[in-house]
Amino acid sequence: MEQHRRIVIKIGSSSLTNREKLLDEYKLKALASAVAKLFNQGWQPILVSSGAVAAGLGHLGWNCTHLTMPERQAAAAVGQGLLMEKYNELFQSLGIKVGQILLTRADFADRKRYLNARNTLNVLLNRHVLPIVNENDTVTFAEIRFGDNDTLSALVAGLVEAELLILLTDIDGLYNGDPRKDPNAKLIPVVQHIDDSIIKLAGDSGSTVGTGGMKTKLAAARIAARSGIRTVVASAKEPSILSGIATGEKLGTSFEPSDHTLRSRKQWIAYGSITRGTLLIDKGAVKALTERHKSLLAVGIIGIKGDFTAGSVVSVADEQGVVLAKGITNLSSEDLRLVNKNTRHGLEVINRDWLVCERGFSICQM
Numbered sequence: 557m558e559q560h561r562r563i564v565i566k567i568g569s570s571s572l573t574n575r576e577k578l579l580d581e582y583k584l585k586a587l588a589s590a591v592a593k594l595f596n597q598g599w600q601p602i603l604v605s606s607g608a609v610a611a612g613l614g615h616l617g618w619n620c621t622h623l624t625m626p627e628r629q630a631a632a633a634v635g636q637g638l639l640m641e642k643y644n645e646l647f648q649s650l651g652i653k654v655g656q657i658l659l660t661r662a663d664f665a666d667r668k669r670y671l672n673a674r675n676t677l678n679v680l681l682n683r684h685v686l687p688i689v690n691e692n693d694t695v696t697f698a699e700i701r702f703g704d705n706d707t708l709s710a711l712v713a714g715l716v717e718a719e720l721l722i723l724l725t726d727i728d729g730l731y732n733g734d735p736r737k738d739p740n741a742k743l744i745p746v747v748q749h750i751d752d753s754i755i756k757l758a759g760d761s762g763s764t765v766g767t768g769g770m771k772t773k774l775a776a777a778r779i780a781a782r783s784g785i786r787t788v789v790a791s792a793k794e795p796s797i798l799s800g801i802a803t804g805e806k807l808g809t810s811f812e813p814s815d816h817t818l819r820s821r822k823q824w825i826a827y828g829s830i831t832r833g834t835l836l837i838d839k840g841a842v843k844a845l846t847e848r849h850k851s852l853l854a855v856g857i858i859g860i861k862g863d864f865t866a867g868s869v870v871s872v873a874d875e876q877g878v879v880l881a882k883g884i885t886n887l888s889s890e891d892l893r894l895v896n897k898n899t900r901h902g903l904e905v906i907n908r909d910w911l912v913c914e915r916g917f918s919i920c921q922m
């Protein structure tokens with residue numbers, strides 16, 4: 557079957573709701589017609605839509621400050637239904653059928669669930685149904701929660717092998733300072749590499765309903781870049797710009813794909829998996845991994861945190877605890893503790909083919 561060109565479009569809560577946190581008919585209509593246009597131009601769009609919590613809070617008349625997590629999850633249970641009802645109505649009037657996909661971090665971490673989600677998305681896309689994705693807010697808890705749909709949208713983009721990820725938000729791109737604090741801040745049109753100088757520009761959310769602000773958008777753009785996908789952060793005010801972005805017009809901030817993309821297995825280790833423990837390594841091992849791209853040997857391990865089985869994904873951190881790699885361990889935590897005691901130091905703990913070194917892990921875990 558012919559592979560269509562796929563675009564993941566993520567839209568934030570503040571771009572879908574009004575001041576009273578009710579779903580904004582006008583905003584939703586504009587988004588739906590822009591997505592329908594892409595559809596009619598032969599793209600296969602996937603919409604990652606936030607707004608469940610905000611819409612639920614507005615509908616229930618709950619004040620969004622000082623809410624417990626179960627209260628927010630209850631709001632999402634109400635808001636997600638309202639959101640889908642509205643999307644269904646709007647897209648139906650444009651001749652497009654929609655399907656709802658709710659995911660958690662655990663769905664990406666478990667290979668079977670990951671493949672199931674991918675198969676379902678492929679069927680929807682190949683049968684011209686628009687998938688509308690959100691985090692499954694009502695069942696998530698800290699360990700399996702994305703919390704922000706920016707990261708989720710980057711993983712979905714990798715899952716469906718999209719060529720473009722568009723993050724629509726309440727600002728027209730990345731500025732060289734937080735525009736709320738610095739009125740002279742300027743828009744950055746293109747970012748080649750998301751390095752420390754870019755990361756330090758990003759601040760938190762400017763709205764009461766947004767999550768993560770520019771920080772999580774950079775984390776998402778970084779994941780996408782390492783998967784070979786371009787990301788554009790642009791304003792949701794005029795969703796009609798979607799077609800222009802898709803055809804390469806210079807709008808918003810464009811984050812270019814990395815020259816060093818990760819193969820799908822390493823993409824999964826780096827961003828999809830859930831780590832079960834941490835190996836602390838000494839300076840020599842840090843050098844061996846980051847500069848000489850070697851496998852991790854037991855000799856460099858100075859500490860083991862957590863309990864895990866062989867085959868688990870673990871983080872690898874330096875003496876200060878800064879995570880610099882993730883990989884699949886050949887040994888369980890129990891065996892590793894024994895190995896260290898018995899000084900069988902030459903043993904390979906993580907083979908380099910199952911290891912991903914990434915200075916950006918700290919930002920991707922925000």
Ligand SMILES: Nc1ncnc2c1ncn2[C@@H]1O[C@H](COP(=O)(O)OP(=O)(O)O)[C@@H](O)[C@H]1O
Nearest residue numbers: 568569725731733757759761762766767769770
């Ligand atoms: N360097 C920056 N450039 C642009 N926006 C920034 C920057 N730092 C922080 N922000 C804030 O990030 C906000 C967008 O993120 P967020 O509120 O989470 O939106 P969304 O709900 O669309 O995900 C902007 O409104 C802005 O206030």
Ligand SMILES: N[C@@H](CCC(=O)OP(=O)(O)O)C(=O)O
Nearest residue numbers: 569606607608609704705767
């Ligand atoms: N899953 C949540 C989305 C949280 C979130 O990422 O919000 P946002 O920063 O507005 O994209 C919801 O639907 O309310």
